[in-house]
Amino acid sequence: MADAVHSGLSVRFRQALPIPLDAAIECGPGEMLALVGPSGSGKSTILRMIAGLNVPSQGRAACNGDLWLDTAAGVCLPPQARSAGLVFQHYALFPHLSARGNVEAALGHLPKADRGRRARELLALVHLEGMEERRPGALSGGQQQRVALARALAREPKVLLLDEPFSAVDQVTRRKLQWEVAQLRRALEIPIVLVTHDLDEAAALADVMCILHRGETLQAGPPMEILNRPASALVARLADLRNVYEGRVEGHDPERDMTRIRWRGYTLEARRNDRYTPGARVSWVIPPAGVILHRRDRPSAGERENPVRGVIGECVVLGENASITVLVDGQPDTRLGFTVPAHVARRNGLERGGPVVVSLLADGVHLMAWEAAEPS
Amino acid sequence: MDTAALALSLKLAWWTVLLLLPFSILVSRALAFRRFAGRGFVEALIALPLVLPPTVLGYYLLVMFGGDSLPGRVFEALAGRSLVFTFEGLLLASILFNLPFAIQPMQRAFEGIGPDLREAAWVSGLSGWQTFLRIELPLAWPGVLSALVLTVAHTLGEFGVVLMVGGNIPGETRTLSIAIYDRVQAFDDAAAATMSALLLAFSFLAIGLVHLLTRRIGSRHG
Numbered sequence: 012m013a014d015a016v017h018s019g020l021s022v023r024f025r026q027a028l029p030i031p032l033d034a035a036i037e038c039g040p041g042e043m044l045a046l047v048g049p050s051g052s053g054k055s056t057i058l059r060m061i062a063g064l065n066v067p068s069q070g071r072a073a074c075n076g077d078l079w080l081d082t083a084a085g086v087c088l089p090p091q092a093r094s095a096g097l098v099f100q101h102y103a104l105f106p107h108l109s110a111r112g113n114v115e116a117a118l119g120h121l122p123k124a125d126r127g128r129r130a131r132e133l134l135a136l137v138h139l140e141g142m143e144e145r146r147p148g149a150l151s152g153g154q155q156q157r158v159a160l161a162r163a164l165a166r167e168p169k170v171l172l173l174d175e176p177f178s179a180v181d182q183v184t185r186r187k188l189q190w191e192v193a194q195l196r197r198a199l200e201i202p203i204v205l206v207t208h209d210l211d212e213a214a215a216l217a218d219v220m221c222i223l224h225r226g227e228t229l230q231a232g233p234p235m236e237i238l239n240r241p242a243s244a245l246v247a248r249l250a251d252l253r254n255v256y257e258g259r260v261e262g263h264d265p266e267r268d269m270t271r272i273r274w275r276g277y278t279l280e281a282r283r284n285d286r287y288t289p290g291a292r293v294s295w296v297i298p299p300a301g302v303i304l305h306r307r308d309r310p311s312a313g314e315r316e317n318p319v320r321g322v323i324g325e326c327v328v329l330g331e332n333a334s335i336t337v338l339v340d341g342q343p344d345t346r347l348g349f350t351v352p353a354h355v356a357r358r359n360g361l362e363r364g365g366p367v368v369v370s371l372l373a374d375g376v377h378l379m380a381w382e383a384a385e386p387s
Numbered sequence: 388m389d390t391a392a393l394a395l396s397l398k399l400a401w402w403t404v405l406l407l408l409p410f411s412i413l414v415s416r417a418l419a420f421r422r423f424a425g426r427g428f429v430e431a432l433i434a435l436p437l438v439l440p441p442t443v444l445g446y447y448l449l450v451m452f453g454g455d456s457l458p459g460r461v462f463e464a465l466a467g468r469s470l471v472f473t474f475e476g477l478l479l480a481s482i483l484f485n486l487p488f489a490i491q492p493m494q495r496a497f498e499g500i501g502p503d504l505r506e507a508a509w510v511s512g513l514s515g516w517q518t519f520l521r522i523e524l525p526l527a528w529p530g531v532l533s534a535l536v537l538t539v540a541h542t543l544g545e546f547g548v549v550l551m552v553g554g555n556i557p558g559e560t561r562t563l564s565i566a567i568y569d570r571v572q573a574f575d576d577a578a579a580a581t582m583s584a585l586l587l588a589f590s591f592l593a594i595g596l597v598h599l600l601t602r603r604i605g606s607r608h609g
């Protein structure tokens with residue numbers, strides 16, 4: 012078997028019941044993979060299957076060459092034999108044990124005499140010096156999360172699994188914990204799988220983002236690739252990309268490495284994509300960063316690149332940025348969203364109902380297989 | 388005061404607890420953590436002694452212990468004597484009528500342990516046994532202690548079933564409750580009063596203790 016020596020985590024799960032699953036995940040050592048999807052998409056189930064708490068009707072899971080699950084061969088190791096560190100969403104700390112006791116419980120592989128020292132080291136690693144003898148009930152949410160992390164690392168696991176680890180704490184603590192995990196993972200040479208429904212969190216923390224929909228892994232790749240080049244309109248919607256439209260391919264321009272598409276009376280240039288033949292119906296997406304606002308007072312060279320006219324539907328200032336929605340050609344059903352720094356919005360006098368011209372960067376226009384728009 | 392009766396009651400309570408508690412821990416744990424067909428039926432069967440008239444339970448035990456039934460004959464063949472009107476018969480009856488008092492408090496206690504705690508233990512590398520000893524039992528101990536106290540109190544106090552299957556043989560089946568009845572019948576009010584006061588005090592203490600422990604469970608999971 013070729014992947015028997017494959018380092019890192021490699022899993023494939025399939026089942027029809029109790030929830031349909033068709034998921035494949037690869038995560039290398041030292042890599043963090045974020046499993047992203049709406050609630051009920053099966054994220055936690057997949058994590059539990061990796062840990063051995065659930066068993067799929069068909070599947071295979073291997074980590075660093077150790078076979079954990081192979082339903083075809085009748086192999087299914089119990090959680091105890093898998094060496095997976097799991098941080099539960101609500102931490103699941105043992106309430107009758109101190110922070111140190113919680114960590115020591117996962118140090119069964121060490122001689123008894125060494126466990127206390129190692130537990131202290133681990134708690135120091137997650138910045139809990141001085142809290143060792145406190146029970147979970149006497150710790151804050153953020154501190155409990157750190158104990159859970161220390162306990163998950165205690166086994167020296169071959170893979171670290173984080174189930175929505177930042178969802179049960181307040182915003183400030185969340186930021187802090189995210190930063191700490193980002194620091195911590197530099198020291199960890201193991202695959203880390205993070206389950207989250209927070210796209211920003213996934214994009215900020217993970218090397219690889221894996222989009223899950225109804226138990227099916229649709230696309231995996233670096234966050235920027237998914238956000239700029241989603242594999243389908245469905246992925247684009249799940250990644251919260253709002254600028255998804257339908258168009259028709261006009262033709263290819265090999266000289267300029269472009270594909271031209273027809274959309275609402277505009278001819279747009281897009282990054283070349285030979286997969287779609289002229290006349291084909293396509294879905295296309297442009298990330299907010301690919302939309303450039305034309306300044307009123309000083310027209311620039313970029314104006315010739317896919318200019319689109321419209322009126323401003325909404326201009327909402329959120330902190331340092333302004334979130335702009337343009338109604339293309341004034342049509343309320345064709346909305347184009349992007350953000351500009353708040354001072355740019357102010358200087359350009361952007362306000363509701365005002366006329367505006369934007370450019371769609373050709374390199375940002377990404378074509379996808381046509382898919383009927385789902386009512387949102 | 389019938390000290391022989393008190394000693395017998397305590398002996399009966401001791402053996403009942405010794406045999407019933409380990410069995411009840413297994414059963415209550417299974418009822419709390421496992422989902423299996425017929426689970427509701429088993430729960431109803433265990434709760435039955437709560438509502439069944441003691442004389443009815445006693446009657447069926449008598450029939451079961453009798454020389455005409457299979458269990459009765461098996462015991463007679465093995466022990467060389469009948470189960471009826473013996474301490475062994477009484478012990479078996481005591482175990483049966485104490486089932487709900489031993490199992491129900493422990494089942495509630497095990498049910499109070501969240502499933503993710505046991506899963507966290509497994510993922511931490513603890514075996515099923517280690518999880519039981521280090522996580523489940525320490526968290527469920529107020530329930531186990533409640534079960535113990537209730538079983539002892541109930542064993543000391545049970546009258547109907549004891550009279551039916553044990554009769555009133557001094558040193559063999561005459562427990563404290565039977566002795567009280569016996570003394571009242573003999574117009575020995577002083578002895579009856581002493582023994583009654585003893586059982587009253589013990590029952591009061593037992594109930595107080597159970598309440599205390601139940602509150603502990605509540606606060607621990609709160």
